[in-house]
Amino acid sequence: MAGDPYAALGVPRGASADDIKKAYRRIAKTDHPDLNQDPEAVKRFAAASAAYDLLKDPEQRRRFDAGEIDAQGQQQAPRWAGRSGAGRSAGGGHPFGGGAGHGGDPDLSDVFADLFGQGGPGGAAGGGRRGGFGGFGGFGGFGGGRADMRGQDLRLALEVDFLTAARGGRTRITLPQGGTLEVAIPRGVREGQVIRLRGKGEPGMGRGEPGDAYLEVRVTAHPMFTREGDDIHLVLPIALDEAVLGGKVAVPTIDGPVSLSIPRGASSGQRLRLRGRGVKGGDQHVELRIAMPPKVDAELEAFFEEWRRRNAYDPRRGMVDPG
Template identity: 35%
Template sequence: MEFKDYYKILGLSEQADTSAIKAAYRKLARKYHPDVSKEKDAEQHFKEVNEAYTVLKDGEKRAEYDLLRQQATHQAEGGFRASSDWQNASSDHAGFEQEAGGDFSDFFDSIFGAQARGSTHYSNSRRSVNQRGRDIHHKIALFLEEAFEGCQRQLSLRVSEPDANGVLRPRDKTLKVKIPAGVMQGQHIRLAGQGEAGIGEGKAGDLLLEIEFAPHPYFAVDGRNILLTLPVSCWEAALGSSVEVPTLNGKVKLKVPKGANSGNKLRIKGKGLAGKEGGQTGDQIVTLQVSLPSSHSSEAEALYLKLSECEADFNPRHVFER
């Protein structure tokens, strides 16, 4: 089914007030009236203009349409379907006062019901619009230290709420959000009722925060494990040593085993991200990287020469020999 953009049909913005809607309708109705118009497809245009005006001039109908316009899922073939929780206010047809006239599209009927054709007002017994507010999706970037310890953030959002006439208007909203320790990349935190306001007695939507990790200068993440590449000197690797290692909550001592090589991995238990609801906490995985000075003193070069003589049988490239 074709989606009807009533604002586009009347050449209006979503913020147009009642007087602008009325002025646009009068101008286009004169232009396309079948009795006087010379325009191509004037009758069809006139019907579309009349339908658009019927919806946008009425506060409740306009509120329903604005919600559907936001929530409709547009298909590749140009059709649409409303979201699963859509409930149009006109589904109780008995509340409408029937009037003559009205030649509206199937799209109009799908929103307001066939008995709304030609109706210019609702009876007092008509059921009011009750529609749940739209969920808001928002990404929040955290430093790894914040994800490790938990934090509190202040967010500024722009939401839409209906005014006294049922027209959706943007409003700035500020929230203080508590982020629990151990959140993970891509995790969603749901804040119930902090989305856009509902219509009538409809509940407010939710705010869905998606966690993103800001790049860290030396840490990386693998699930709940924290990854670190640790440079060590050749003598620390050869002789074994105890070195200071940074973690997300301070430095700890790590024992480098004697004869360590680049690529060897060491584990620091419990220094990863906390497990959800008492689950297992991750570890910090340290990958060793043996590093050499960029230049040597003559004494150091003499020692390297002596070392090469002492270890003459060692060939680090033996894997290439057959």
């Protein structure tokens, strides 16, 4: 029941000192604020700490059982002189009396060794975790230290232009907590890929490490290139005479222009391949598209009228009446 130290530890009134210690150990492993930030867990741990402070001392426990002191360690009647340390601590303490945590009890150093390292938090040797039991802040009345807690991770969207994603490079971002950071973009990074920046998240508490920043890549579209896996696709306009006569033309790639041979009599939709010109060893596929001259003059018109008279052909043969 509320205010009962035995109930706070979950043990009967006849429990042995060892049972009381084990009960406190069990609660500390699940509800210690360095391990569980839930407000209800914090309350359970505070009550268990105060209960243990009251019951760990045989004389103080005897007096409580006899009704000489109450659950707060206060004398029930003025005729009892009271035992030094049996009442509330000068700083307000816990409702069951005694100091915060395990009150420096050397017998409890092993209780927290498996939770916080050898000697427990705030151990007498000075090598324990700062902000552990009896020394963490933010939980009123537990002491003046600070909890060691890892900072939260950040998840951010990172917009990268197409060529930087394909070739790799560097970009600068502004962090939510202020300041800028230069980020290395690996060659061939893909849409939706996540880049992890260790230690660039929210700062930790106490000696806690900062969190990480996770950047989810968003690749902007390119006016000429598209990407499928590690292959690059490009539609290449060619002139009418280049389609008829063939020849070499300059073709853009993600790493700069290269020369491409157009075969004689090339057609729109014909695909050519540039090996190794894609992303990380992929290929670049070039789709040819014949582009008419901006103006059909009288000379070109007369030439094709004569050519058609002599060499007419039907590229749509069989399409109109496939049966």
